[in-house]
Amino acid sequence: MEDLSSKITAGLSRLSEVYKVLLWEQAKKLKLSPIQIQILNFITYHKQELCNVSYLAKEFNVTKPTISDAIRVLVNKKLLIKDFSSEDSRSYTLMLSLKGRAIVNETENFANPIKEQLNNISEEDFNILYKTITRLIYQLNRSGVLTVQRMCFGCKFYKANGEQHYCNLLEKELLDSEIKLDCPEFIETN
CATH class of the missing domain: 1.10.10.10 (Winged helix-like DNA-binding domain superfamily/Winged helix DNA-binding domain)
Incomplete structure (x- = not known):
């Protein structure tokens, strides 16, 4: 199987x-x-x-x-x-x-055809899907498969405390759904 x-x-x-x-x-x-x-x-x-x-x-x-x-x-x-x-x-x-x-x-x-179908997913599943996608993109970047990413997890302004996310630039906690895939303020961590 x-x-x-x-x-x-x-x-x-x-x-x-x-x-x-x-x-x-x-x-x-x-x-x-x-x-x-x-x-x-x-x-x-x-x-x-x-x-x-x-x-x-x-x-x-x-x-x-x-x-x-x-x-x-x-x-x-x-x-x-x-x-x-x-x-x-x-x-x-x-x-x-x-x-x-x-x-x-x-x-x-x-x-839009993809977006329209996403509207049929429950909010809970939608949030889980987004969280999974952001983690997968970040992990693929860290392993060298994806060469460019400008998302929160790799940004110098990002801080994690367990499952809680925090942006030092915005000075606020972020929900999983607020993690950006392509942030214009992204600065890569060293």
Whole structure:
């Protein structure tokens, strides 16, 4: 008989496929690739210093040439703007153009079919699911499988006391449901 962890892994694989299918459908409508949509969405919600080729390659676990190619297309389509304002003239960060912002507005809800199904789960199960997902992501990061994470557990502002979470930046206790997967104030612990 198959063990439960194998069944959960298979289930997560299926959910990943659903996400990919939804992303591909959205990409085809807009004549973009899924990685191009992901880059546009990432740039929308993250600090500009994270919006460069090196960081994006790490974020999406692809090579720098793959990211560079995607960026070249997005710049040519006038969806992204390269900002060369650093001291190194070869280095740049990326910003969305107005046209890029319009595309992001069209793509933001591509995962709604998944969200709609999550609304059918009881609040207790929903909270347990979120707690499990946050722990799994953190453990995969710590074991080196997931290279980038900006969640509370790895942040210098986070403090745990048993099962209780505390954010020193916000100066408040956090519920499991308040643990952020992608905090804009994240600073990695040393």
